[in-house]
Amino acid sequence: MNEPTFADDPLLQGAFAWASSQAATEPMAEQYCPTRDVFTGRIDHCRSEAIRAGMTADQSFLLHAVLGEIGNNAFDHNIGAWKDLPGILFSWQCKPGTCSIVIADRGQGILQTLRQVRPALHSDEDALHVAFLERLSGRAPERRGNGLKFVRSVLLEDGLNLAFQSGNARYAVMKKQELWSNVTNAVPGCIAVVSWKAS
Amino acid sequence: MESVMTIEMRKVGTILDSRPAGREAYLAIISRIPIAQVDVISGEFRDIVIDFAGVEVLTPSFADEFITSIAEAHGGHVRLIHTQDNITVRKTLAFLREEWGEKVLME
Numbered sequence: 001m002n003e004p005t006f007a008d009d010p011l012l013q014g015a016f017a018w019a020s021s022q023a024a025t026e027p028m029a030e031q032y033c034p035t036r037d038v039f040t041g042r043i044d045h046c047r048s049e050a051i052r053a054g055m056t057a058d059q060s061f062l063l064h065a066v067l068g069e070i071g072n073n074a075f076d077h078n079i080g081a082w083k084d085l086p087g088i089l090f091s092w093q094c095k096p097g098t099c100s101i102v103i104a105d106r107g108q109g110i111l112q113t114l115r116q117v118r119p120a121l122h123s124d125e126d127a128l129h130v131a132f133l134e135r136l137s138g139r140a141p142e143r144r145g146n147g148l149k150f151v152r153s154v155l156l157e158d159g160l161n162l163a164f165q166s167g168n169a170r171y172a173v174m175k176k177q178e179l180w181s182n183v184t185n186a187v188p189g190c191i192a193v194v195s196w197k198a199s
Numbered sequence: 200m201e202s203v204m205t206i207e208m209r210k211v212g213t214i215l216d217s218r219p220a221g222r223e224a225y226l227a228i229i230s231r232i233p234i235a236q237v238d239v240i241s242g243e244f245r246d247i248v249i250d251f252a253g254v255e256v257l258t259p260s261f262a263d264e265f266i267t268s269i270a271e272a273h274g275g276h277v278r279l280i281h282t283q284d285n286i287t288v289r290k291t292l293a294f295l296r297e298e299w300g301e302k303v304l305m306e
Contacts, residue, residue: 036217044214058286064256065287068216072260076218146259150294157290 011093012102012193019104019187024084027091034087036075043067046092046101053094054198062154063101063196066162069147070192071103078107083188097198107189110166124167125182132164132171161195203246203278204232209253216256221264228265229272244275252281257288262295270302278304 018027026032033039046067047060055063074088083106092101107113111127121127131148155162155173163172168186172179208215211224232247247269251257270277282292282305292305 036219040214040217043216061256061285061287062290064214065216065258065291068256068258069260072217072258076260146263146295150259150291153294154290 009093009100011091011100015089015091015102015104015193016185016187016191018089019106019189019191020185024106026085027089031089031091032087033071033090036072039071039075039088039090040068042090043071046090046094049092049094050099050196053099054097055099055196059158059160059196062158063099063160063194066151066154066160066194067101067103069151070164070194073147074103074105074107074190077113078105078189081108082106083108099196101194102191103194104187104191105189109187109189110169124169124186125180128164128166128169128171129180131166159196159199161197162192164190164192166190203248205248205250206232207250207252208257209250213253213255215254215261215265216258218260218264221261222268224261225265225268229269244273246276246278247273248278248280250280251288251292252284254285254288257285257291259291259295262291266295266303267299270299276302276304278306280306282306 018025033042043064047064050063051057051060071088071090085106087105089102089104092099109124110131111121111124114127114130115121118130121130132152133149135146135149151162152173154160156176156178159176161174163170165183165187166189168182168184170181170183172181206228211228212220215221249266249269266277266279279292283289296303296305
């Protein structure tokens with residue numbers, strides 16, 4: 001399986017460098033969503049470009065739902081806890097027949113978030129498994145924790161691709177096949193690449 | 200008095216995709232609908248109907264804050280209609296269904 005490496009193209013490479021750098025630098029204005037409102041407004045724009053690239057209406061609605069869950073998760077879990085720069089980097093590139101969309105944050109990451117409710121978690125890999133497979137909220141007693149499970153279910157049923165990394169753990173779904181792995185280049189927060197290719 | 204109250208979600212918005220939006224919608228709606236109100240004739244809780252016609256995007260985050268909160272506050276059934284028109288509505292409601300049990304009915 002050809003898993004996205006985050007170095008496949010300049011868009012992904014730039015987002016990975018931003019998310020993993022020691023010092024915070026503000027992304028380009030058209031990529032930076034300092035607040036949830038900005039992010040919400042830009043998803044519609046992204047969806048429109050995906051449709052122009054050839055995505056069906058149903059696929060575009062699912063894309064919106066997947067991006068919404070991933071991006072809103074960053075805001076839900078990092079308010080007041082950003083490592084330095086608040087908000088997310090949200091960028092995309094759509095060409096006829098293909099789209100790549102990246103969402104990255106400089107937040108506390110999945111492991112630290114879930115440790116608040118499950119202190120025994122000790123690795124990024126374990127945390128990522130919990131995040132995508134179990135209905136456990138990082139903000140208990142609030143009722144949360146379904147978003148990434150829903151994302152997984154959509155990916156496995158509907159053919160959008162994802163590479164998601166937090167810390168040094170990575171989860172990918174390519175052509176409805178899952179892959180869990182550990183990588184050497186860590187990101188403190190999270191980075192997600194959602195991609196689509198016309199069949 | 201009608202025995203059923205209907206919430207038309209398209210009047211809340213066609214893009215329903217975040218927890219804060221779901222929470223805000225719940226707080227706005229809850230003051231306007233007779234949650235936990237008993238029908239004077241039948242003596243039973245009045246059903247609440249949530250109509251998803253016209254909704255383009257629904258996510259579990261929004262649905263969890265909105266539908267689950269209404270179901271918890273309401274004594275009667277919550278019935279969901281036009282649940283198959285949009286793919287995200289269909290998938291989100293199917294995904295959350297097991298958590299709601301028989302109190303939330305999907306049509």
